[in-house]
Amino acid sequence: MTTTTTPIMRRRGSRGGRGEPMVWVSLLALGSCVAMIVALIALIVGQGFSTFWPRPIEELTLTSGEILLGVPVRTESAGETDNPDGPPARRTLFRVGNKEITGQPFRWIPESEIVSSTLPTDAVLVERTAWGVWLGRLEQILEVSGDERTVVAEGDVAWAQLPAALKAARHRAREIESLREGDVGEINAKLESARLKFRVAQLRHEDGDLSDEQLKRAEQTLAERSTELQAEYDGIRARIDELDREDSRSRVVFREPGSGAISPLSSNQLDEPMRLTQVVRVVRTNNLSLAGRLGVYCSRWWEFLSTGPREANTEGGVLPVILGTVALTMLLSVIVVPLGAVAAVYLREYAHQGFMTSAVRIAVNNLAGVPSIVYGVFGLGFFCYSVGGWIDTGPRAPMSTGSWWTLAAGAGVALAGTITLMMSARTAPGVVPSGRQRTYGMLAKVGWLSVALLVMALLATTPYFKGFYRAMAPTPKFGAKGLLWSALTLALLTLPVVIVATEEAIAAVPRSMREASAGCGASKWQTIQRIVLPRAAPGMMTGMILAMARGAGEVAPLMLVGAVKQTSDSVISAEPPFVHLDRPFMHLGFHIYDLGFQSPDSEAARPTVWTTTLLLIVIVLMLNTTAILLRGRLRRRFRTGAF
Amino acid sequence: MIRFPSSLRNRFPALKEPVVVDAQSKSWQNGSPNDEPPFPARTPSYDVLEAIRAGQPVKATIHEALDGEDHCVVSRDFRLFYGDSQALFDISMRVPRGRVTALIGPSGCGKSTFLRSVNRLNDLIEGVRVEGELTMNGRPVYDPDVDVIDLRKRTGMVFQKSNPFPMSIFENVVYPLRIDGERRRKVLAEACERALQGAAIWDEVKDRLNESALGMSGGQQQRLCIARAIAAEPEVLLMDEPCSALDPIATGKIEELIHEISQRYTVLIVTHNMQQAARVSDYTAFMYLGRLVEMGPTGDLFQTPRLPETEQYITGRFG
Numbered sequence A: 001m002t003t004t005t006t007p008i009m010r011r012r013g014s015r016g017g018r019g020e021p022m023v024w025v026s027l028l029a030l031g032s033c034v035a036m037i038v039a040l041i042a043l044i045v046g047q048g049f050s051t052f053w054p055r056p057i058e059e060l061t062l063t064s065g066e067i068l069l070g071v072p073v074r075t076e077s078a079g080e081t082d083n084p085d086g087p088p089a090r091r092t093l094f095r096v097g098n099k100e101i102t103g104q105p106f107r108w109i110p111e112s113e114i115v116s117s118t119l120p121t122d123a124v125l126v127e128r129t130a131w132g133v134w135l136g137r138l139e140q141i142l143e144v145s146g147d148e149r150t151v152v153a154e155g156d157v158a159w160a161q162l163p164a165a166l167k168a169a170r171h172r173a174r175e176i177e178s179l180r181e182g183d184v185g186e187i188n189a190k191l192e193s194a195r196l197k198f199r200v201a202q203l204r205h206e207d208g209d210l211s212d213e214q215l216k217r218a219e220q221t222l223a224e225r226s227t228e229l230q231a232e233y234d235g236i237r238a239r240i241d242e243l244d245r246e247d248s249r250s251r252v253v254f255r256e257p258g259s260g261a262i263s264p265l266s267s268n269q270l271d272e273p274m275r276l277t278q279v280v281r282v283v284r285t286n287n288l289s290l291a292g293r294l295g296v297y298c299s300r301w302w303e304f305l306s307t308g309p310r311e312a313n314t315e316g317g318v319l320p321v322i323l324g325t326v327a328l329t330m331l332l333s334v335i336v337v338p339l340g341a342v343a344a345v346y347l348r349e350y351a352h353q354g355f356m357t358s359a360v361r362i363a364v365n366n367l368a369g370v371p372s373i374v375y376g377v378f379g380l381g382f383f384c385y386s387v388g389g390w391i392d393t394g395p396r397a398p399m400s401t402g403s404w405w406t407l408a409a410g411a412g413v414a415l416a417g418t419i420t421l422m423m424s425a426r427t428a429p430g431v432v433p434s435g436r437q438r439t440y441g442m443l444a445k446v447g448w449l450s451v452a453l454l455v456m457a458l459l460a461t462t463p464y465f466k467g468f469y470r471a472m473a474p475t476p477k478f479g480a481k482g483l484l485w486s487a488l489t490l491a492l493l494t495l496p497v498v499i500v501a502t503e504e505a506i507a508a509v510p511r512s513m514r515e516a517s518a519g520c521g522a523s524k525w526q527t528i529q530r531i532v533l534p535r536a537a538p539g540m541m542t543g544m545i546l547a548m549a550r551g552a553g554e555v556a557p558l559m560l561v562g563a564v565k566q567t568s569d570s571v572i573s574a575e576p577p578f579v580h581l582d583r584p585f586m587h588l589g590f591h592i593y594d595l596g597f598q599s600p601d602s603e604a605a606r607p608t609v610w611t612t613t614l615l616l617i618v619i620v621l622m623l624n625t626t627a628i629l630l631r632g633r634l635r636r637r638f639r640t641g642a643f
Numbered sequence B: 001m002i003r004f005p006s007s008l009r010n011r012f013p014a015l016k017e018p019v020v021v022d023a024q025s026k027s028w029q030n031g032s033p034n035d036e037p038p039f040p041a042r043t044p045s046y047d048v049l050e051a052i053r054a055g056q057p058v059k060a061t062i063h064e065a066l067d068g069e070d071h072c073v074v075s076r077d078f079r080l081f082y083g084d085s086q087a088l089f090d091i092s093m094r095v096p097r098g099r100v101t102a103l104i105g106p107s108g109c110g111k112s113t114f115l116r117s118v119n120r121l122n123d124l125i126e127g128v129r130v131e132g133e134l135t136m137n138g139r140p141v142y143d144p145d146v147d148v149i150d151l152r153k154r155t156g157m158v159f160q161k162s163n164p165f166p167m168s169i170f171e172n173v174v175y176p177l178r179i180d181g182e183r184r185r186k187v188l189a190e191a192c193e194r195a196l197q198g199a200a201i202w203d204e205v206k207d208r209l210n211e212s213a214l215g216m217s218g219g220q221q222q223r224l225c226i227a228r229a230i231a232a233e234p235e236v237l238l239m240d241e242p243c244s245a246l247d248p249i250a251t252g253k254i255e256e257l258i259h260e261i262s263q264r265y266t267v268l269i270v271t272h273n274m275q276q277a278a279r280v281s282d283y284t285a286f287m288y289l290g291r292l293v294e295m296g297p298t299g300d301l302f303q304t305p306r307l308p309e310t311e312q313y314i315t316g317r318f319g
């Protein structure tokens, strides 16, 4: 037997086979992505970390004869110069502080105008509770009573005594603060609740639930309670005034070298030296060792992380902002993950994979492309005004009792019909339904949907519900910006991410697992619960991570539904219920926007913008890292040792 | 005259020529051909496979030995469709109780499909439709009011690829009891030990019951799956090529195990390995293109098949 085969000629010259060109293309693509990201992160990290580093204080003598202290911020070329052959003109931005005197705490000074510049070791940078920083020299610590001023210490002695004096002052300040915020706040809350009680009584009287007699008694109770609280308040007020008087005696003089002005008590008492309690921190930067600088640096970070903002957010800390962001993110994931997971389970496991499921899937995916501000508008209109308004004062347009009961009867009939349908569609557990039963099942689903809609309509128009917070009207409780509505709005926004991630995770559970479980006699739900969901958990975590990162970084919708520039009451506090769902909150993303674009003094806000951005990134990173570690632990459980 | 598909003909040059089997001189086992009982005197005809390929109805050759048995799973003219394509054609099979029955046949002939019809695992696949009759212990499997969950609880299933759950060994074995809501630690522990001993793996894993099942070797995983399948004391054990992914030693262990198990359960096992079928089974059914061709006691079927087609398959001439 002869065999003839055609020899295969293998071409060696094909371009795709030589030198792996795709390696370079893909490397280039990856490289440029990484470079851009690294540049962005490096900028934020660099700026964020260097902001709090104490910088030298220069004493400048200008050509005009002016002498001033300033902290150089940055230098840039000033463009055109008179002398084309000479060095390019440069100018430096100095932080000169002393806003009460100078009017502008930052100042560009051309290099050509600087005659001399020294680094005096006794120059101090004073961070104050108001009006930004003061640059000058410590002159005296004073004791003032009436018009009489006693010098407690002067010059270097004063510098030596300053830490102890500041400590004492801070102690006083805290005491006053706790009286103001704590005790007075408590009395105010009590008074408010007494007023509300009376208002409720008034409303019930209007409804005819209370007699004139009872109303009168309520009024009397309020009056008594008010007097009682007023007395209590007066006591505290007196104590505060006393402490304040005592506090107002300890003063400190920081003098500016140029004009000889002193850091004043307030902007209209320029001759009065400031109180010690108005000082946050005094730094003799030029005289500091590295360790000393590091100490200042750390203490500034600590202040930033552990206190609230002052000075229109440009100074002080961001603690309430962090709390608000974390509360929002947590609440958001608590809402969106179960919701998305359950929806994905139905979509992937129970729903018939056909036109409807595809349509729903496409719709969900498209939700991800809707601009987030649209979610904000929806959240404001639906959650804040409609749902929140309903909770506060009941339906805005209640039906007449007659038509409401007619509708209720309709809902009852629909419910009865649906239950009947469901009963006929029901099979013994494990028994496959017949064709007719399947039709009934479909109809029952439609029935449940309409019953749900009817119930919602009934609730929305009931004439019997007057709201939980009617007495507070017109002040809204839930009917305005708030944490809950923000979390719900963002949940809606991130729902597609969670649904898609969960669906993919569920789809990736191998068929062999489901068959093994079914083969053991597990029902569909048991298989989902015991096999599919645990295995899909890492995928769900991915969805949660994405949702959380989005929730922490989103700004636009939050401006409408919950984030505010400043809050008087934190969303997380020591008083029950600890997390206040109805309160507006501060949010890092919004805070950055507010500082960067809404601040009256953008130069003063600039450092805080960087640190806040850095903080936001770190928080997102921390949330993500936690979630990723958790996911890794889950995944390890599914790794098999046998092949 | 048999005409093999061209793909086969090209692969096996011997098939290029029409093969006429000399039944008298053919032996399927080592040993002297003269000791062999002669094949039943009948003219070799290759019409059966030809007819099946042509889509004509063919009556299965069932050995009389089956009549004397008590039957556990019985199918009568059972047909199954995956959507529009039919996978099983008029299968009439009786699976004797307390015996091991092997299903053999070329790939894609519907062995797995038939196996999965017994515990209605095919219900999980969308578009599956059945006709005809299938009973287990006299009770119809496909009646509308059958409780599928309960049916599956009465059958254990072992799959081709071992599929332990990502849980501890203990939890894997007691899974069928857990889904029945069993919580008593003692009952679970007893069932676990019994099942693991039944699957001949107790000694290997008794000290690491709380470790993940995924850390075991392939053979151990498969025996764990067998333990899981028998943990809830099923009536029928269905095994779909349980050894195909295992090495010879693991295979040997599982074959031994099947042999032991067969005293207590009705076992229906799919295998590609003729020697395995010969070693472990009491009865063998040969299927081809969705039809049952011949079924009888394993010894008879392997030594004196009634149909030359069966003999051809067994001796590895095709398939």
Ligand SMILES: Nc1ncnc2c1ncn2[C@@H]1O[C@H](COP(=O)(O)OP(=O)(O)O)[C@@H](O)[C@H]1O
Binding pocket: B082, B087, B105, B106, B107, B108, B109, B110, B111, B112, B113, B114, B125
């Ligand atoms: N899920 C399925 N959908 C459609 N056809 C299938 C499916 N599973 C198996 N089949 C078809 O049914 C036939 C029998 O398959 P199977 O029972 O797996 O064969 P065997 O186990 O004997 O190798 C094959 O032709 C196969 O293509």
Ligand SMILES: [Mg+2]
Binding pocket: B111, B112, B113, B240
């Ligand atoms: Mg198979």
